[in-house]
Amino acid sequence: MDAVSILQSVLTAIQSGSVSFNGTEVLTANATAPLPTAAPITPLSLLQLPTLIAHVLSLSVVRDWLKLLLIGGALELCRRFLTSSWSAVKNYFWITVTLEEGDDCGYWLLYWLSKHQVFRTARTLDVSTRTFRIDAPVVSDSGEEESTKGRNISFLPSLDTTYHLWYNYHYVSVTRNQVNDGPWQTKQTLRIQMLARNHEALRALLLEAKKHYLNASGNMISIYVSTSDYWKLMCTQNKRPLKSIILDPGMIELVLNDAKDFLASKDWYAERGIPHCRGFLLYGAPGAGKTSLIHSIAGELNLDVYILSLTRMGMDDSTLNSVIAELPDKCIVLVEDIDAAFHKGIRRDIADPEKQNLDAPEKQGQPQQEKDASDSISSRITLSGLLNALDGIGAQEGRILFATTNDYKALDPALCRPGRLDLHVEFKLTSKYQCRELFRRFYLPSGADKDEKVEEKELTDEKDSGYGSPSGSVSITSTSESSPSPSTPPTPPSTSSSSDSELSATYVGIAHSSRGPTLSPKKAAELADRFAALVPNRAFSMATLQGYLMTYKTRPYDAVDDVEAWVEKKKREQKAGARSDAPSSGADDASASSSGSSRTEAKTEEP
Ligand SMILES: Nc1ncnc2c1ncn2[C@@H]1O[C@H](COP(=O)(O)OP(=O)(O)OP(=O)(O)O)[C@@H](O)[C@H]1O
Numbered sequence: 142m143d144a145v146s147i148l149q150s151v152l153t154a155i156q157s158g159s160v161s162f163n164g165t166e167v168l169t170a171n172a173t174a175p176l177p178t179a180a181p182i183t184p185l186s187l188l189q190l191p192t193l194i195a196h197v198l199s200l201s202v203v204r205d206w207l208k209l210l211l212i213g214g215a216l217e218l219c220r221r222f223l224t225s226s227w228s229a230v231k232n233y234f235w236i237t238v239t240l241e242e243g244d245d246c247g248y249w250l251l252y253w254l255s256k257h258q259v260f261r262t263a264r265t266l267d268v269s270t271r272t273f274r275i276d277a278p279v280v281s282d283s284g285e286e287e288s289t290k291g292r293n294i295s296f297l298p299s300l301d302t303t304y305h306l307w308y309n310y311h312y313v314s315v316t317r318n319q320v321n322d323g324p325w326q327t328k329q330t331l332r333i334q335m336l337a338r339n340h341e342a343l344r345a346l347l348l349e350a351k352k353h354y355l356n357a358s359g360n361m362i363s364i365y366v367s368t369s370d371y372w373k374l375m376c377t378q379n380k381r382p383l384k385s386i387i388l389d390p391g392m393i394e395l396v397l398n399d400a401k402d403f404l405a406s407k408d409w410y411a412e413r414g415i416p417h418c419r420g421f422l423l424y425g426a427p428g429a430g431k432t433s434l435i436h437s438i439a440g441e442l443n444l445d446v447y448i449l450s451l452t453r454m455g456m457d458d459s460t461l462n463s464v465i466a467e468l469p470d471k472c473i474v475l476v477e478d479i480d481a482a483f484h485k486g487i488r489r490d491i492a493d494p495e496k497q498n499l500d501a502p503e504k505q506g507q508p509q510q511e512k513d514a515s516d517s518i519s520s521r522i523t524l525s526g527l528l529n530a531l532d533g534i535g536a537q538e539g540r541i542l543f544a545t546t547n548d549y550k551a552l553d554p555a556l557c558r559p560g561r562l563d564l565h566v567e568f569k570l571t572s573k574y575q576c577r578e579l580f581r582r583f584y585l586p587s588g589a590d591k592d593e594k595v596e597e598k599e600l601t602d603e604k605d606s607g608y609g610s611p612s613g614s615v616s617i618t619s620t621s622e623s624s625p626s627p628s629t630p631p632t633p634p635s636t637s638s639s640s641d642s643e644l645s646a647t648y649v650g651i652a653h654s655s656r657g658p659t660l661s662p663k664k665a666a667e668l669a670d671r672f673a674a675l676v677p678n679r680a681f682s683m684a685t686l687q688g689y690l691m692t693y694k695t696r697p698y699d700a701v702d703d704v705e706a707w708v709e710k711k712k713r714e715q716k717a718g719a720r721s722d723a724p725s726s727g728a729d730d731a732s733a734s735s736s737g738s739s740r741t742e743a744k745t746e747e748p
Pocket residue numbers: 385386387388426427428429430431432433434545546547568683684685687
């Protein structure tokens with residue numbers, strides 16, 4: 142039996158209501174309902190497609206389905222037409238922007254929204270303890286400072302909720318969404334839709350949000366650190382007042398005025414075709430105030446600080462270039478320990494200046510250990526990669542580069558040449574002037590500098606009054622006082638008797654107390670003079686002296702009385718440290734070169 146005759150018999154069977162298959166009779170669904178006017182089928186007509194279609198269409202079921210299909214299709218077409226017309230109208234009249242919440246713009250808008258009336262009356266909110274970079278509870282419905290204990294509460298727009306508001310006669314809707322950002326990550330975005338024909342109104346809204354935010358964070362700067370491919374906000378911190386930095390007269394002004402002048406002379410640079418960039422190299426003793434000065438200057442110039450970490454894992458020439466490309470226009474770029482990228486590891490293998498200055502004067506002139514700056518590379522940054530990066534920093538207008546190092550000699554001349562690092566400022570160990578000022582400002586009550594009439598409320602005998610040595614069975618010892626040798630780790634001090642030690646706790650560290658005598662400016666100056674006279678010139682870093690004073694936080698008289706003994710002790714310790722560091726071949730020679738361990742010692746003593 143050929144195919145045509147099979148098909149014919151099937152169709153005939155359908156017409157008659159039964160199908161015979163392999164000898165078995167099967168009743169079809171239409172067995173009882175006689176088919177309407179189906180045309181008689183002949184094998185010849187079956188072979189012709191139009192006839193077959195006409196035959197199929199003659200079936201009422203098929204006709205019904207086709208009607209449904211046509212109606213559905215028409216409806217879908219209408220829907221699509223309306224949707225695309227609506228989005229065309231929307232695109233014509235509305236502006237839609239999406240902001241990432243982690244981006245600066247996102248923070249501005251969240252802050253601005255938090256102050257808006259619509260947000261204050263919103264019925265659906267999220268609550269978070271995120272700080273939004275301003276230390277006050279910025280995204281709060283009331284803006285009030287909450288209790289100082291624990292984290293602050295912030296109210297946020299709820300996810301997938303749209304808030305409607307009016308801005309300058311423009312209708313605005315803001316929706317906070319969570320979208321996928323990679324396989325395992327999500328990110329939050331803010332979508333703003335504004336009924337406006339051009340971008341002006343939207344720009345005005347974003348600028349207003351930015352202004353509000355910056356006003357609220359007026360006393361703060363943001364610190365960013367480089368990761369291997371972007372800048373991550375590390376923290377926002379209060380601006381450090383410049384007057385809290387104590388340097389030799391003229392030093393602060395030198396750097397600050399230079400930076401200010403640079404920022405103000407964009408046209409001058411442009412007229413002469415000189416790239417508008419400026420680099421400062423602050424070098425010298427550790428703990429002398431290099432980083433502190435940079436942070437203060439950033440606050441003074443109202444610029445954020447971008448810390449470029451050359452020794453970060455995964456940092457190489459290409460990642461360095463890509464993070465540089467992400468820098469904003471006006472900012473301070475800080476490269477700490479710029480020499481570290483060229484040493485093995487990040488060990489500070491320079492001679493400790495404090496140790497050198499306390500040692501015999503004849504050793505002070507010895508040359509520092511020579512270093513090969515280019516062949517021992519710990520990170521995967523090459524010298525040419527770094528030079529390119531520094532040039533890249535200067536490629537954008539208004540960026541100020543600050544680099545610090547403790548090891549000036551290790552730097553390649555190409556790195557330090559004008560155009561990359563223009564102004565080199567040396568930070569030495571503490572001078573008599575700094576020593577005096579440090580003491581005076583440390584013990585002067587706040588505002589006393591301005592108010593000469595501060596009443597002198599000195600205690601007649603502060604030791605008797607509890608401002609002297611710590612009393613009671615608890616032994617409180619500063620880390621600097623309890624570390625007898627640089628080579629041995631600090632051990633908790635033992636108390637007077639075994640029974641005492643069982644009963645009482647022993648602490649290592651500096652106890653905090655704000656109770657102390659209020660010194661008049663005159664008295665403070667007098668004590669400061671005595672203190673400065675007892676501390677050798679250029680022998681200690683400011684950080685070390687500050688650490689010492691911290692242990693006498695409320696005892697200025699004791700600080701002066703004990704400083705001579707402390708200096709002697711430091712000398713002894715450092716000599717002992719030098720001897721234990723010395724190689725067996727020559728103990729004396731080692732004192733200048735064994736700086737790695739002496740640095741460790743300096744760190745231990747600093748609180
Ligand atoms: N000149 C200074 N005036 C005021 N405080 C100072 C000064 N120098 C150091 N300090 C204090 O010492 C600490 C360390 O200072 P800072 O980090 O600025 O030193 P640094 O020179 O950058 O050190 P390093 O080279 O080790 O990075 C800070 O707490 C700072 O307050």
